[in-house]
Amino acid sequence: AQSVTQLGSxxxxxxxxxxxxxxxxxxxxxxxxxxxxxxxxxxxxLLLKYTSAATLVKGINGFEAEFKKSETSFHLTKPSAHMSDxxxxxxxxxxxxTSYGKLTFGQGTILTVHP
Amino acid sequence: EADIYQTPRYLVIGTGKKITLECSxxxxxxxxxxxxxxxxxxxxxxxxxxxxxxxxxGDLSSESTVSRIRTEHFPLTLESARPSHTSxxxxxxxxxxxxxxxxxxxxxxxxx
Numbered sequence: 375a376q377s378v379t380q381l382g383s384x385x386x387x388x389x390x391x392x393x394x395x396x397x398x399x400x401x402x403x404x405x406x407x408x409x410x411x412x413x414x415x416x417x418x419x420l421l422l423k424y425t426s427a428a429t430l431v432k433g434i435n436g437f438e439a440e441f442k443k444s445e446t447s448f449h450l451t452k453p454s455a456h457m458s459d460x461x462x463x464x465x466x467x468x469x470x471x472t473s474y475g476k477l478t479f480g481q482g483t484i485l486t487v488h489p
Numbered sequence: 490e491a492d493i494y495q496t497p498r499y500l501v502i503g504t505g506k507k508i509t510l511e512c513s514x515x516x517x518x519x520x521x522x523x524x525x526x527x528x529x530x531x532x533x534x535x536x537x538x539x540x541x542x543x544x545x546x547g548d549l550s551s552e553s554t555v556s557r558i559r560t561e562h563f564p565l566t567l568e569s570a571r572p573s574h575t576s577x578x579x580x581x582x583x584x585x586x587x588x589x590x591x592x593x594x595x596x597x598x599x600x601x
Contacts, residue, residue, distance in 0.1 A: 406588050417495075417579055417592040418532075425588045464531065468588070475520050475583035475590040478548070479531040 376401045376467045380480035388488050393452040395483045397465030400446065406468040407448040408477065409439055413461045424448060460487045492516055495580050495593035502570055502600055510565045510596045512580035521563040522581040522590065525549060532579060538563055570600040
């Protein structure tokens with residue numbers, strides 16, 4: 375069984391400030407972890423993914439995330455927020471293997487960026 | 490860029506009507522999925538398919554049904570819509586052995 379917990383349903387930052395979105399997971403097997411972004415009235419776009427290679431994963435739009443097995447965490451960061459980063463972000467876990475694409479999602483974090 | 494399409498994007502329909510939400514992908518992916526997303530909530534897997542004539546129910550129980558007659562097409566049907574079916578429905582696909590799922594833009598369904 376797998377689960378994802380995103381700490382903080384809303385995060386607000388100033389433009390240029392550090393973005394930190396928290397994600398903790400639970401998985402009975404080595405996990406595959408993902409961050410997706412959803413803009414209003416749009417589908418989900420993959421930001422980055424961890425698939426048991428490098429623990430520090432770089433994604434699109436300047437985002438990165440670090441897999442920490444000891445903390446069961448996969449937090450998303452970006453050094454400097456931009457107004458266009460305002461969206462909802464979802465952390466997700468998959469068991470891999472034949473379960474690729476069968477994702478368990480967190481409840482989402484809405485990121486607001488202030489000028 | 491992902492090529493997965495959902496129609497309609499928005500649908501308002503009366504209680505008791507039969508509806509079909511369309512999902513098509515042009516990537517030749519063998520695996521396809523339907524997720525349901527209630528407002529302000531996480532996504533839940535309601536159906537998936539690993540190939541033609543293969544369909545399974547997901548983690549969240551749903552009164553909807555799906556079919557997979559062609560690789561590229563994975564429609565979702567509600568025989569009798571109810572207000573409790575009001576939600577956003579997202580379709581996704583992935584290639585066998587790939588870790589990445591591509592999502593459509595979703596259908597926002599409102600049942601009045």
